[in-house]
Amino acid sequence: MREIKRIACVGAGYVGGPTMSVIAQKNPDITITVVDLNQSRIDAWNDPDLDNLPIYEPGLDAVVAEARGRNLFFSTDVDQAIEEADMIFISVNTPTKTYGKGKGQAADLKYIELCARQIARVAKNDKIVVEKSTLPVRTAAALKSILDNTGNGVNFHILSNPEFLAEGTAVPDLHNPDRVLIGGEDQEAIEALVQIYEAWVPRDRILTTNLWSSELSKLVANAFLAQRVSSINAISELCEVTGANVDEVSRAIGYDSRIGPKFLKASVGFGGSCFQKDILNLVYIARSYNLTAVADYWEQVILLNDHQKDRFAQKIIQTMYNTVNGKKIAFLGWAFKKDTNDTRESAAIYVADHLLDEEAEIVVYDPKVSAEQIYRDLDYLGTRSPAENRRLLTVVNEPREALTGAHAVAILTEWDEFKQYDWAEVKNGMKKPAFVFDGRKILNRKQLEGFGFQYYAIGE
Numbered sequence: 001m002r003e004i005k006r007i008a009c010v011g012a013g014y015v016g017g018p019t020m021s022v023i024a025q026k027n028p029d030i031t032i033t034v035v036d037l038n039q040s041r042i043d044a045w046n047d048p049d050l051d052n053l054p055i056y057e058p059g060l061d062a063v064v065a066e067a068r069g070r071n072l073f074f075s076t077d078v079d080q081a082i083e084e085a086d087m088i089f090i091s092v093n094t095p096t097k098t099y100g101k102g103k104g105q106a107a108d109l110k111y112i113e114l115c116a117r118q119i120a121r122v123a124k125n126d127k128i129v130v131e132k133s134t135l136p137v138r139t140a141a142a143l144k145s146i147l148d149n150t151g152n153g154v155n156f157h158i159l160s161n162p163e164f165l166a167e168g169t170a171v172p173d174l175h176n177p178d179r180v181l182i183g184g185e186d187q188e189a190i191e192a193l194v195q196i197y198e199a200w201v202p203r204d205r206i207l208t209t210n211l212w213s214s215e216l217s218k219l220v221a222n223a224f225l226a227q228r229v230s231s232i233n234a235i236s237e238l239c240e241v242t243g244a245n246v247d248e249v250s251r252a253i254g255y256d257s258r259i260g261p262k263f264l265k266a267s268v269g270f271g272g273s274c275f276q277k278d279i280l281n282l283v284y285i286a287r288s289y290n291l292t293a294v295a296d297y298w299e300q301v302i303l304l305n306d307h308q309k310d311r312f313a314q315k316i317i318q319t320m321y322n323t324v325n326g327k328k329i330a331f332l333g334w335a336f337k338k339d340t341n342d343t344r345e346s347a348a349i350y351v352a353d354h355l356l357d358e359e360a361e362i363v364v365y366d367p368k369v370s371a372e373q374i375y376r377d378l379d380y381l382g383t384r385s386p387a388e389n390r391r392l393l394t395v396v397n398e399p400r401e402a403l404t405g406a407h408a409v410a411i412l413t414e415w416d417e418f419k420q421y422d423w424a425e426v427k428n429g430m431k432k433p434a435f436v437f438d439g440r441k442i443l444n445r446k447q448l449e450g451f452g453f454q455y456y457a458i459g460e
């Protein structure tokens with residue numbers, strides 16, 4: 001039985017950072033080095049002030065405090081970490097391609113390939129290489145081919161070990177996972193990774209499969225979750241025209257134990273780095289095998305999500321007498337969900353873009369997202385010049401600054417603090433009629449209408 005003493009993890013992002021922190025916390029005898037090319041990210045992971053970690057996750061600071069410097073290290077010396085490691089996790093980013101074949105759909109495997117070539121070049125003894133990033137099915141085969149053909153004659157065993165943590169709950173998800181999935185061909189390599197997880201995960205929750213099932217399961221899990229959100233969002237539109245209430249419908253169907261209550265919360269649309277990317281990936285794979293019906297079926301989940309974001313923006317415009325030109329709209333929230341500073345694919349970006357096209361004046365307040373990030377998100381769309389984005393949209397650090405004098409409030413993220421505001425006072429400071437567009441359904445209609453707001457919530 002192979003004993004793992006040193007682990008390297010390439011990529012110190014939302015997946016690599018928290019995952020390795022917890023593995024290190026639970027396996028004090030294994031030395032783990034997380035490496036990244038991004039010097040400022042590594043500096044932030046090493047910052048003595050735990051408030052400055054590059055990723056905001058409740059509870060992560062305590063885990064890092066326990067393990068960092070003991071058996072958890074963050075570094076930019078990728079070669080050294082690879083050379084010393086018995087097991088290497090690959091947690092680099094795999095964004096959707098923005099060029100060439102598969103543009104807008106396929107996963108961009110450039111970073112994975114560079115990483116594989118680097119491992120092959122540096123490795124001087126046998127290694128277990130673990131795919132942690134979400135990848136298209138059969139990437140392990142490509143990885144193996146690169147490693148075997150460009151390496152120094154050493155043996156590589158590839159495992160797929162997709163991460164199922166959700167942002168905002170990364171630490172509890174890692175501490176108490178529903179399951180850990182390990183795909184591979186080599187029994188000894190699989191067992192080595194099982195042992196690491198067994199330090200805290202019950203054995204019956206560690207599933208082992210072949211490589212391809214593991215890779216595909218990750219895409220399918222995300223596709224199913226996203227499909228539930230799009231399904232309930234489709235029903236939310238129907239509720240609005242029929243007088244049904246989508247929360248009541250969710251509750252009624254969620255009581256059916258075959259359906260279950262989770263992921264049935266109607267919203268302005270799902271975001272995050274995974275759902276859209278993984279479904280696009282699934283669609284791309286299906287199309288590349290000419291499975292048109294399969295591809296069309298899953299693509300619809302994305303199209304409905306786009307429609308939901310669009311519909312929310314349209315609703316704001318229509319309700320405000322078909323013009324938002326020059327009107328101040330307070331955006332509460334920019335992150336794709338609460339308790340994270342991650343904004344990738346956040347619905348807020350697309351809703352804002354739509355309203356800026358109509359020359360609205362947007363003022364954003366988000367408790368965790370920086371102004372730089374918000375402008376980066378908008379500029380990335382390329383809809384208008386950076387100067388124009390900065391003219392029309394401002395970012396503030398105090399909610400009051402966003403709310404005072406606003407014609408409307410749009411809630412884009414379900415941060416708990418938004419529920420605590422003194423909404424009667426907010427109304428007094430706003431232009432009349434004062435509108436609230438609740439894209440997350442976190443406020444109480446009766447109360448808000450009692451204060452004199454015109455209140456719109458998805459699916460009511």
Ligand code: UDX
Nearest residue numbers: 163164165166167263264265267270271272274336337
């Ligand atoms: C997801 C998967 O849950 C996780 O297992 C995988 O590893 C990565 O992708 P994440 O993107 O972090 O995690 O967040 P998740 O909680 O799944 O939410 C995704 C999006 O769906 C968010 O924008 C959220 O607001 C939205 N959502 C979720 C809804 O609109 N309604 C719901 O009922 C649930």
Ligand code: ADP
Nearest residue numbers: 011012013014015016036037038092093111115
């Ligand atoms: P995820 O959400 O999948 O964790 P992130 O973008 O948050 O994605 O993190 C991926 C990290 O991987 C980034 O910090 C990036 O700098 C790093 N990275 C990408 N390629 C390499 C590489 N070849 N060597 C080291 N780090 C890399």
